Amino acid sequence: MMSMKKEASSLSELGFDVNFGAGFFRQVPSSVCDNGEGTQRQRRPTKVSVIGAGDVGMAIAQTILTQGLADEIALVDADAGRVRGEMLDLQHAAAFLPRVRIVAGTDVLALTRGSDLAIVTLPGARPVGHRGVELLRKNVAVLREVVPAVAEGSPESLLLVVSNPVDVLAYAAWKLSGFPASRVIGSGTNLDSSRLRRLLADHLGVGAQDVHAYMVGEHGGSAVALWSSISVGGMPVLSYLQKTHASFDGEALEGIRRAVVGGACEVIGLKGYASWAIGYSVASLARSLLRDQRRVHPVSVLAKGFIPGDDHQVFLSLPARLGRGGVLGVAAELELTADEESTLRRSAETLWEHCQALGI
Numbered sequence: 255m256m257s258m259k260k261e262a263s264s265l266s267e268l269g270f271d272v273n274f275g276a277g278f279f280r281q282v283p284s285s286v287c288d289n290g291e292g293t294q295r296q297r298r299p300t301k302v303s304v305i306g307a308g309d310v311g312m313a314i315a316q317t318i319l320t321q322g323l324a325d326e327i328a329l330v331d332a333d334a335g336r337v338r339g340e341m342l343d344l345q346h347a348a349a350f351l352p353r354v355r356i357v358a359g360t361d362v363l364a365l366t367r368g369s370d371l372a373i374v375t376l377p378g379a380r381p382v383g384h385r386g387v388e389l390l391r392k393n394v395a396v397l398r399e400v401v402p403a404v405a406e407g408s409p410e411s412l413l414l415v416v417s418n419p420v421d422v423l424a425y426a427a428w429k430l431s432g433f434p435a436s437r438v439i440g441s442g443t444n445l446d447s448s449r450l451r452r453l454l455a456d457h458l459g460v461g462a463q464d465v466h467a468y469m470v471g472e473h474g475g476s477a478v479a480l481w482s483s484i485s486v487g488g489m490p491v492l493s494y495l496q497k498t499h500a501s502f503d504g505e506a507l508e509g510i511r512r513a514v515v516g517g518a519c520e521v522i523g524l525k526g527y528a529s530w531a532i533g534y535s536v537a538s539l540a541r542s543l544l545r546d547q548r549r550v551h552p553v554s555v556l557a558k559g560f561i562p563g564d565d566h567q568v569f570l571s572l573p574a575r576l577g578r579g580g581v582l583g584v585a586a587e588l589e590l591t592a593d594e595e596s597t598l599r600r601s602a603e604t605l606w607e608h609c610q611a612l613g614i
């Protein structure tokens with residue numbers, strides 16, 4: 255393999271003393287902030303760590319960076335060369351971006367220490383066929399390498415899991431971190447819901463931000479659309495569509511649902527991976543959490559007992575209120591048809607079996 259020449263990424267690496275830079279401006283006493291010793295009180299910087307700097311991790315990092323949601327971004331990846339390359343590539347755009355400190359490397363504990371939000375974008379594989387549990391255990395083995403280290407260095411952090419299968423891995427991250435469930439979130443169906451909102455928005459000729467629509471349940475093929483609660487401008491959408499389209503029946507709704515849950519596969523089939531939409535989706539979660547927006551997002555949360563008669567402790571997506579403390583509340587009542595309720599119960603049972611098989 256060709257060895258790569260490592261260039262300096264800062265003037266201190268070129269041998270210039272960092273302290274000399276501090277004298278470039280004369281200090282100005284401040285009536286508000288000066289504590290009498292010449293130093294000024296400062297807002298604590300917001301730190302976001304992205305663990306797994308692949309296609310998804312980098313799309314998330316760059317969206318958070320451009321939206322000015324963090325003062326420091328730590329990129330962690332097992333591939334030291336690649337993650338340094340990603341760091342330099344973003345650092346070189348400094349003149350066009352908000353001021354953000356970007357660090358990168360392989361040491362999870364050292365790099366993520368003091369995070370406000372740690373985002374897990376490690377590779378994962380969905381359980382398929384008889385190798386299902388074996389694949390899940392492999393995914394969890396990767397989490398074991400990073401989650402305890404994040405919890406040690408950032409005991410107050412929020413933990414946001416994006417890796418698939420996201421519901422099982424959010425559960426595993428909750429167990430491995432020892433964090434309260436309110437501080438562990440899976441990205442869940444936040445992106446699926448955006449796909450549904452876009453389809454309806456295009457059809458109704460409105461902006462997708464004005465379509466209130468939620469996909470809930472397990473992220474993937476069995477996610478459920480909450481049809482009866484979809485609205486635009488306070489108007490119910492389902493009854494309008496049924497009135498105006500002769501063929502707007504259950505089959506048509508299932509066709510839309512399938513288009514939504516199959517959306518990611520099509521993107522991956524065409525370009526090899528999915529990145530931009532999940533980047534924006536996770537940045538929207540980061541904004542709600544770090545800026546205490548208390549917005550309602552369908553995300554994977556601890557959903558014990560939300561289906562009547564169902565006491566399984568699993569993570570699956572429900573509309574949840576997100577703020578600086580993490581999950582501040584979960585929708586208490588959903589309007590579900592009997593079919594939707596039984597789909598959710600089946601998902602909860604499968605997820606519970608998978609979580610139990612992990613032995614954590």
Ligand SMILES: NC(=O)c1ccc[n+]([C@@H]2O[C@H](COP(=O)([O-])OP(=O)(O)OC[C@H]3O[C@@H](n4cnc5c(N)ncnc54)[C@H](O)[C@@H]3O)[C@@H](O)[C@H]2O)c1
Pocket residue numbers: 305306307308309310311330331332333375376377378379396399400416417418419420441442445473527528532
């Ligand atoms: N929840 C969603 O809606 C959604 C959407 C898209 C992708 N995803 C998931 O996001 C994850 C990442 O996808 P991707 O396309 O970026 O994958 P990728 O393979 O491009 O990136 C994964 C990165 O993780 C690094 N890595 C592997 N093991 C590591 C370890 N032990 N420590 C540190 N780094 C390690 C790899 O070097 C790689 O750079 C996958 O699990 C994927 O399924 C989820």
